[in-house]
Structures are given as structure tokens and as C-alpha cells.
Amino acid sequence: MSPRPASTVPYVLATPGYLAGGGDRGHLTELLLRGHGWHNVSTIDYHTALASPDGRLHAVHDRRAGWTWNLRATHPDGREWEAILGDHLPVEYVTAMVDAMRHPPTPHSHKVLDPLREAGWSTDGAGPAPTAVSPDGLVRVTEQPSRPGRPMTWRAACTVNGYRWWTAAFSTHTPPGVVTAFTRSLARNDLLPRMAIGMPLYGCGPYTRLARASHGWDDERALLEARIADARARRNTGSQAAAPAAKPVLPTAALRTRWPRRPRAPAPTSPFFSVVQEPSVPHTPRPAEPSPIAAERPPRLAVFLFRRYLRACIPLEPGHTVPLAGARPETVLAEARRTGHRHHD
Known part of the structure; x- marks a missing residue:
């Protein structure tokens, strides 16, 4: 060394x-x-x-x-x-x-x-x-x-x-x-x-x-x-010397206790944690043409469908008149079927 x-x-x-x-x-x-x-x-x-x-x-x-x-x-x-x-x-x-x-x-x-x-x-x-x-x-x-x-x-x-x-x-x-x-x-x-x-x-x-x-x-x-x-x-x-460490008491067979299993907490009722299972609904194919607008439909839905069909029927060329302006929804639907315009979302 x-x-x-x-x-x-x-x-x-x-x-x-x-x-x-x-x-x-x-x-x-x-x-x-x-x-x-x-x-x-x-x-x-x-x-x-x-x-x-x-x-x-x-x-x-x-x-x-x-x-x-x-x-x-x-x-x-x-x-x-x-x-x-x-x-x-x-x-x-x-x-x-x-x-x-x-x-x-x-x-x-x-x-x-x-x-x-x-x-x-x-x-x-x-x-x-x-x-x-x-x-x-x-x-x-x-x-x-x-x-x-x-x-x-x-x-x-x-x-x-x-x-x-x-x-x-x-x-x-x-x-x-x-x-x-x-x-x-x-x-x-x-x-x-x-x-x-x-x-x-x-x-x-x-x-x-x-x-x-x-x-x-x-x-x-x-x-x-x-x-x-x-x-x-x-x-x-x-x-x-001042405080001798105490030996841990080990559980014997007579002292061992089997504690019951803790019950599982119920499902929370808060809407942030609840899980809602929707019922299964069979799939139905989309119809080829939209269903006609009926008087029993909600007013808001009827207005939405009216505006949708109206946008689809208005031509894009400048100077062309809009024949359906001020028409009722039923008139718009009939005119759309007659002219055969494509419907755009």
C-alpha cells in the first residue's frame, strides 16, 4: 500500500x-x-x-x-x-x-x-x-x-x-x-x-x-x-438505557380476530358520479327522404326544418329570384320534391 x-x-x-x-x-x-x-x-x-x-x-x-x-x-x-x-x-x-x-x-x-x-x-x-x-x-x-x-x-x-x-x-x-x-x-x-x-x-x-x-x-x-x-x-x-425499546406484541391464535370485510359503499347519488344506462334501441335505417312537416311537430323543430329546406332550395346564381320567399313549410317541401334539388346540411 x-x-x-x-x-x-x-x-x-x-x-x-x-x-x-x-x-x-x-x-x-x-x-x-x-x-x-x-x-x-x-x-x-x-x-x-x-x-x-x-x-x-x-x-x-x-x-x-x-x-x-x-x-x-x-x-x-x-x-x-x-x-x-x-x-x-x-x-x-x-x-x-x-x-x-x-x-x-x-x-x-x-x-x-x-x-x-x-x-x-x-x-x-x-x-x-x-x-x-x-x-x-x-x-x-x-x-x-x-x-x-x-x-x-x-x-x-x-x-x-x-x-x-x-x-x-x-x-x-x-x-x-x-x-x-x-x-x-x-x-x-x-x-x-x-x-x-x-x-x-x-x-x-x-x-x-x-x-x-x-x-x-x-x-x-x-x-x-x-x-x-x-x-x-x-x-x-x-x-x-433511559427508555428501553418495548418488544412488539405479536398476535397469537387466541388474539387474532378476523375483522368483517368492509361493506362496499353505495353508488353515489350525485349526478356527477351516477351512471345512467340507456335502454337499447334497435337501429332503424334513415329514410330516403325526410318525413313531411306536420302541424303536430313542435314549433321550434318546424322552424328549423323550414329554414333547412329553404337554404337547400335557394339557387346560388346571382340575379335569380327566390320563388319560395314567404311561403309556408308545406309549400317548400312540395317545391323541393318537384325541382329535385339536393339537400345540404
Whole structure:
């Protein structure tokens, strides 16, 4: 077997992840559609709107808002929440938040800034809005109350040389587990694979470390297909464990019932569907000459026959007088027999 040719698209590994760019969005959309059974509910072109099978969770890649990610869901008690994520936020971070959305929230409270503190981010918890700043000072995560006595909201931004590459905003009632998945992704120092073209991001070179990758696009597709197969297997196993399929009850000899044959519906009485059978009438040859016009015939029929014979008896030559003008039908018939003109229909 000949070895597989190397991928023509070179890849690199970028760190820190929050400067690696958005990546391939299809890794998330295909995973949700083919792996977790989500549905594409988009109604416009070049716009991705996915909904979970139960319709409670939504993940939208909104082209009308600069290709931002929009995650939203509804709590069992009816409360709604929403997260708006910038386009250049790594898709791996968005995938981690969607995974947290899919699982029910844990009863214990989350401190969303703890993963950042443990990773060496500087925090300031003395002010009214606790804030965590990355070691290079490019990313800030702020936890601030919307109103006194109300749940927290969270905001984050990545700014390099005055240019804001991405933002993240989490509304009130966002599950702390979803925000914790976001801060945990920021705290991790994983190398994210990206196409070498376009890396590093503009102006981010002094803060980005790149390493040559030994795999390419084909390997990324293989990893995605493996994740899809694993998610599909877990979903099938979970559904079977939650609700085992009941075996169909086959009818036995004692249960079999011979239903009476359905009676045939009577013939429709509507004139559009009724079929009238005409009585058979023996064929009689047409007489050689038409029957004489009698006084008992209907007036309309008599007039019709009179006009027919009149047309047959009028000569076609110009200047010839019409002797039968104003005559009675009986006179026309007698004149026709006398002159022997042919009758034309």
C-alpha cells in the first residue's frame, strides 16, 4: 500500500489559545448535527442556527451580527439566558460551553474566576466588580452584578494594541457552569491547531508562540469523525438505557380476530358520479327522404326544418329570384320534391 500523501495545507500549533483565532466552525456545527442530533432551523442563507432535539438549547452563528456566536437556552422554570461570543473566539472554547449547556447544572455553586486564579491570572476582588487579567494583560474577565441583589453577569474582552479581537458577554441567569467552562478554557495552555496561512493574527506576533504541526487537514477531519462517532454512540446508548425499546406484541391464535370485510359503499347519488344506462334501441335505417312537416311537430323543430329546406332550395346564381320567399313549410317541401334539388346540411 502506497503511503498517504502529505496534506497540502500546512498547520501550526498556536498558544495562547485566545490568540489563535476562531478556527474551523464546522467542527462544532457538524458535531452537533451529526453527533448529538441537533437540528438546523436556519431560514436564511449562510447562516447557521442549531437547536437541540428538545428545542431548549440554541447555538447560532449569526452572519448578520459579524459572524458572532449566540448561545441561548431556557431553564426548566422558564428563565432565559444568552451568551454572545465574538467571531475570533476559538471554536474550541465555544464547544466547551455548548458541552456545559447540554448537561444539567450541578447543585454546588461555581466560582467562575477560580480557574483563572489557579492559572496565575491576576485578580482584583476588592472592587465592586471582581476582575481577572491574563499574565500578558491582553484578556480581562469581569464579574459584575446587573442590579443590587440580582445575579451576576460576566464580560470578557481580548485587546491587542488597542484593537479588540473578541468579546464575550453572558446575561443574567446564565448557568455558572457555562461561564466556568469559558474561564477554564482561557486558563488552559493547550496548543490549538490552525492553518499556517493567516497566523499569527495581525499585531499578535509578539504575544503568540507557534510550533510546526506534523498533521494536516486530513488528520483534523479524522479527529472530527471520531468525535462524531463517539457522540453518536453515547447518545444511542443513553437513549436505550433511559427508555428501553418495548418488544412488539405479536398476535397469537387466541388474539387474532378476523375483522368483517368492509361493506362496499353505495353508488353515489350525485349526478356527477351516477351512471345512467340507456335502454337499447334497435337501429332503424334513415329514410330516403325526410318525413313531411306536420302541424303536430313542435314549433321550434318546424322552424328549423323550414329554414333547412329553404337554404337547400335557394339557387346560388346571382340575379335569380327566390320563388319560395314567404311561403309556408308545406309549400317548400312540395317545391323541393318537384325541382329535385339536393339537400345540404
